[in-house]
Amino acid sequence: MNVRLFKPSVGKEELQNIEKAFERSWIGLGPTVNEFEKEWANLVGAKMAVGLNSATAALHLALAIFNFPEGKKVLVPSLTFSSTASAVLYNRLIPVFVDSDPVTLGMDMEDMKRKYDEDVVAVMPVHYAGHPVPMDELMTWAKEKDLRVIEDCAHTSGALYKGKSLGTWGDVGCYSFEEKKIMTTGDGGMMVTNQPELFKDVKAMRWVGIDKDNWKTAQDYVDANRDALHWFYELNVLGYKYNMNDLAASIGMAQLKKLPKMNARRSGIIRTYLDGIKDIKGIQPLLPYEPEKYVYQMFGIRAEKRDELMIYLKSKGIATGCHYTPLSVQPLFKPYGGNCPFIEKEVNTFITLPLHADLTDEEVDYVIGKIKEFYN
């Protein structure tokens, strides 16, 4: 057995869509990106969605649009991937690390409130592994303090919290389509908002400063552009090369159709894991998983003798991981942190187990069986 930890679920539907882009011979920023953005906005119930080459780019731009003065502070969880806090540094702002809630592993609301001061301008909740941060509570507090809210939804896609999509509670929501995520475009990301005025410069910012749709220009070349200035554009904002391209969007359009089925499969696997491990002494599920309600990118456990179990599973061909070393102890971020005592200790019990839509029942049973064997 060789059980993978994550795996993109891609096949002939994605290939057929790529073929269409080839036939059109338009594989950069183009009509499929536009189409994918519309579909994504519909899926999550946002007024506007912009496709990017990663969630890292989305997080960078999500902060950049507010033009915060250099040196202001942003509250971010310590338990997250580097991108959440790197986006803060890209914008010459200061990350303030927040400890995790012991149960949900999202931002601990009390610690967040304790770490707030007058220099804080924004907060970036991460729906860790797909488990929702209580956005109703967070938004009430953020409004009181007049803070902007950027949701990092890299671990969830299209899930509802109290009837509203994650990613649409805050001012901006950022999603990831990197290959290990709930759905993929190879690499890719999306940012959404229900306040379109916030995104007035975002299309230029993701396209080296050019606020013009090349595809549309090409279509309009004969019909609409009767003067000689079809080539003209003006640079008004500092832009990055962050656009999604039509090849990625072609994969995304096929993945979108499969998303409900892939999510149902993930939920089924998590239910099997929960049932299978419930009587094993020495381990507990990482989170209060509700797989029938939310969409999870990762399944993990808190385990006694964590390292020995990891080595044992490795010897049986089962890939595992640990998500993540808290950023507050990473050398890059240490100058800003070192003050999230709960998660910095607790993470040493975490193991991420295999979870992806193509995982077979046989593989899931094998993983559960090997964990049982280890503790017996």
Ligand SMILES: Cc1ncc(COP(=O)(O)O)c(C=O)c1O
């Ligand atoms: C919580 C979180 N935020 C952001 C990202 C960045 O996503 P991307 O790889 O699309 O830039 C990741 C990727 O792993 C992530 O886990």
